[in-house]
Amino acid sequence: xxxxxxxxxxxxxxxxxxxxxxxxxxxxxxxxxxxxxxxxxxxxxxxxxxxxxxxxxxxxxxxxxxxxxxxxxxxxxxxxxxxxxxxxxxxxxxxxxxxxxxxxxxxxxxxxxxxxxxxxxxxxxxxxxxxxxxxxxxxxxxxxxxxxxxxxxxxxxxxxxxxxxxxxxxxxxxxxxxxxxxxxxxxxxxxxxxxxxxxxxxxxxxxxxxxxxxxxxxxxxxxxxxxxxxxxxxxxxxxxxxxxxxxxxxxxxxxxxxxxxxxxxxxxxxxxxxxxxxxxxxxxxxxxxxxxxxxxxxxxxxxxxxxxxxxxxxxxxxxxxxxxxxxxxxxxxxxxxxxxxxx
Amino acid sequence: xxxxxxxxxxxxxxxxxxxxxxxxxxxxxxxxxxxxxxxxxxxxxxxxxxxxxxxxxxxxxxxxxxxxxxxxxxxxxxxxxxxxxxxxxxxxxxxxxxxxxxxxxxxxxxxxxxxxxxxxxxxxxxxxxxxxxxxxxxxxxxxxxxxxxxxxxxxxxxxxxxxxxxxxxxxxxxxxxxxxxxxxxxxxxxxxxxxxxxxxxxxxxxxxxxxxxxxxxxxxxxxxxxxxxxxxxxxxxxxxxxxxxxxxxxxxxxxxxxxxxxxxxxxxxxxxxxxxxxxxxxxxxxxxxxxxxxxxxxxxxxxxxxxxxxxxxxxxxxxxxxxxxxxxxxxxxxxxxxxxxxx
DNA sequence: ATAGATTCTGTAAGCGTTTTCTCGGTTTTT
DNA sequence: AAAAACCGAGAAAACGCTTACAGAATCTAT
Numbered sequence: 007x008x009x010x011x012x013x014x015x016x017x018x019x020x021x022x023x024x025x026x027x028x029x030x031x032x033x034x035x036x037x038x039x040x041x042x043x044x045x046x047x048x049x050x051x052x053x054x055x056x057x058x059x060x061x062x063x064x065x066x067x068x069x070x071x072x073x074x075x076x077x078x079x080x081x082x083x084x085x086x087x088x089x090x091x092x093x094x095x096x097x098x099x100x101x102x103x104x105x106x107x108x109x110x111x112x113x114x115x116x117x118x119x120x121x122x123x124x125x126x127x128x129x130x131x132x133x134x135x136x137x138x139x140x141x142x143x144x145x146x147x148x149x150x151x152x153x154x155x156x157x158x159x160x161x162x163x164x165x166x167x168x169x170x171x172x173x174x175x176x177x178x179x180x181x182x183x184x185x186x187x188x189x190x191x192x193x194x195x196x197x198x199x200x201x202x203x204x205x206x207x208x209x210x211x212x213x214x215x216x217x218x219x220x221x222x223x224x225x226x227x228x229x230x231x232x233x234x235x236x237x238x239x240x241x242x243x244x245x246x247x248x249x250x251x252x253x254x255x256x257x258x259x260x261x262x263x264x265x266x267x268x269x270x271x272x273x274x275x276x277x278x279x280x281x282x283x284x285x286x287x288x289x290x291x292x293x294x295x296x297x298x299x300x301x302x303x304x305x306x307x308x309x310x311x312x313x314x315x316x317x318x319x320x321x322x323x324x325x326x327x328x329x330x331x332x333x334x335x336x337x338x339x340x341x342x343x344x345x346x347x348x349x
Numbered sequence: 350x351x352x353x354x355x356x357x358x359x360x361x362x363x364x365x366x367x368x369x370x371x372x373x374x375x376x377x378x379x380x381x382x383x384x385x386x387x388x389x390x391x392x393x394x395x396x397x398x399x400x401x402x403x404x405x406x407x408x409x410x411x412x413x414x415x416x417x418x419x420x421x422x423x424x425x426x427x428x429x430x431x432x433x434x435x436x437x438x439x440x441x442x443x444x445x446x447x448x449x450x451x452x453x454x455x456x457x458x459x460x461x462x463x464x465x466x467x468x469x470x471x472x473x474x475x476x477x478x479x480x481x482x483x484x485x486x487x488x489x490x491x492x493x494x495x496x497x498x499x500x501x502x503x504x505x506x507x508x509x510x511x512x513x514x515x516x517x518x519x520x521x522x523x524x525x526x527x528x529x530x531x532x533x534x535x536x537x538x539x540x541x542x543x544x545x546x547x548x549x550x551x552x553x554x555x556x557x558x559x560x561x562x563x564x565x566x567x568x569x570x571x572x573x574x575x576x577x578x579x580x581x582x583x584x585x586x587x588x589x590x591x592x593x594x595x596x597x598x599x600x601x602x603x604x605x606x607x608x609x610x611x612x613x614x615x616x617x618x619x620x621x622x623x624x625x626x627x628x629x630x631x632x633x634x635x636x637x638x639x640x641x642x643x644x645x646x647x648x649x650x651x652x653x654x655x656x657x658x659x660x661x662x663x664x665x666x667x668x669x670x671x672x673x674x675x676x677x678x679x680x681x682x683x684x685x686x687x688x689x690x691x692x
Numbered sequence: 693a694t695a696g697a698t699t700c701t702g703t704a705a706g707c708g709t710t711t712t713c714t715c716g717g718t719t720t721t722t
Numbered sequence: 723a724a725a726a727a728c729c730g731a732g733a734a735a736a737c738g739c740t741t742a743c744a745g746a747a748t749c750t751a752t
Contacts, residue, residue, distance in 0.1 A: 101443065
């Protein structure tokens with residue numbers, strides 16, 4: 007059986023109270039000699055407090071729940087990592103729910119986390135979560151008094167603490183850069199259009215076109231899924247429409263375009279310029295290096311946990327919901343070619 | 350405040366006992382009418398049992414701990430996902446510890462998990478964990494009576510339940526395939542040589558060479574880190590030695606070779622053949638598609654959790670440690686060229 | 693009618709902690 | 723020498739739940 011505080015008490019000859027007091031460094035008038043004895047027998051027995059018991063009593067578990075759509079998508083696996091790092095820095099650990107983008111699991115995991123009495127939750131919803139369920143989920147958390155922070159994908163019709171990267175700006179920066187490189191016919195390979203993320207990046211794309219007086223042509227927009235599988239279809243559309251550059255709404259889809267291009271004997275960047283989104287580790291490793299929009303993943307994790315722990319530690323007072331919007335950044339590598347002005 | 354069983358009891362007019370009995374579907378002679386009333390008020394109040402309380406009492410938390418070295422390495426992020434899927438299938442959730450390959454955190458997380466009274470632990474140790482600490486860690490778990498399964502990287506000097514993929518076979522298959530394609534001067538780009546994983550893959554490489562009477566030349570072996578950073582150094586060695594093919598001990602390093610090759614104007618596969626290891630999603634997406642050794646990640650997760658839950662459910666009886674060795678598989682894509690026999 | 697069997701429901705202990713309160717024993721003060 | 727002050731340490735309640743056990747109420751059989 008595991009060593010309990012009772013064992014330490016018995017062995018050291020003190021009461022449970024005294025042991026607890028000493029072990030928790032409470033200010034108390036227990037003489038140094040007793041103190042040392044207790045400390046050393048606890049050490050000797052390898053005593054570690056049972057967190058369930060402590061949690062039950064104190065109503066704090068130092069556990070955070072993390073819900074993400076897909077840990078095999080590098081953006082999210084890097085995000086998990088950054089959340090984990092930020093959490094451990096503050097003494098919290100993570101229970102982790104990967105929904106595999108099956109949206110009913112969002113709710114399942116939230117319930118589970120609540121049952122485990124997590125102190126707070128970081129959530130990025132599934133791609134196809136219906137608005138109604140989204141609201142139901144978050145209301146469930148509110149009703150149960152569990153602080154939470156929504157990350158990356160914004161809920162519709164619900165205002166809460168949130169950390170995002172400005173996707174409109176990101177889409178705008180990517181497109182503008184392509185235009186400045188002389189491109190006029192620019193394809194857009196989007197994520198699921200039900201997500202604010204995709205929609206906003208598309209908005210940025212449109213905004214940049216408009217600014218440079220380029221007509222927006224919806225036939226140059228192909229919807230993808232932030233993963234692979236649609237690149238061939240997209241490629242055939244782009245070739246057909248003779249685009250000279252493509253804005254891919256994430257890096258994985260950009261790699262898909264790399265492959266499709268190679269298959270069709272199209273050279274990147276000389277015949278087709280490509281820009282991605284996310285700046286995952288691999289961008290540096292592929293050839294040609296992928297020019298992309300950097301998302302500050304470490305900051306996202308850090309900010310989410312910062313806000314969440316703030317919420318937890320001030321759970322008595324109602325604070326105005328904090329929305330942290332981070333800025334994306336253009337990272338230039340070698341997947342884009344500048345074409346001569348006027349031709 | 351959260352709804353407790355007491356609230357349900359009060360509201361429905363029954364005792365706590367009756368409510369618990371009904372809610373847990375215990376066989377009992379509570380009449381259907383009372384039963385229904387209890388069920389409906391529980392539902393109405395949105396009652397969910399507090400897992401801390403249940404765990405404290407039953408000494409079962411339905412929580413599994415997962416320790417992995419680096420979630421930003423795709424092999425491990427896919428592994429986390431597969432472990433998670435296997436766990437949820439059996440009603441367990443995951444507390445998740447990413448050590449970022451800082452080996453002191455292996456122990457930290459194990460302690461934490463024990464404190465949280467997890468029912469069992471799945472562990473893949475950090476790359477540079479000294480043997481002594483490795484043993485200390487696993488003995489700690491034994492002493493605390495926490496079942497565990499070691500995955501992928503084997504501990505030295507400790508026998509326990511384990512799931513691995515046969516790395517020797519994998520290295521052998523990769524090398525043999527290159528030889529059969531006519532290659533004779535084959536470079537080997539390894540992982541950290543302190544890991545059994547790397548060592549065994551190297552053994553397989555040697556074994557294949559030997560089988561075909563090719564002299565093993567240690568100058569063709571370059572140690573990497575399973576990540577990026579050493580590819581340029583490796584490439585210069587390989588070019589210098591005029592190898593025609595490279596066996597990379599994981600896919601990420603193979604992608605590194607892709608890049609280094611491109612930088613030096615070397616074409617893959619026509620001028621240099623490359624084989625990887627792991628078969629992560631990206632292999633299909635890069636160009637040319639990477640021929641590689643497939644590791645059955647889903648099976649690894651499934652087997653680990655299967656063994657672990659078996660251990661948990663039979664924790665009374667001592668069972669012989671189960672070592673499950675899975676088989677790797679060659680996946681042929683387009684990164685290897687066959688060279689004419691004799692020239 | 694009364695004992696015995698059968699249904700139903702409640703009491704209470706216990707899981708491992710923390711923390712408030714109380715109390716016995718010293719020492720100090722007058 | 724008696725009262726006051728102080729020090730050190732333990733008893734007990736509480737957190738939310740499960741479950742063995744006891745008990746009340748109803749019904750059956752003699």
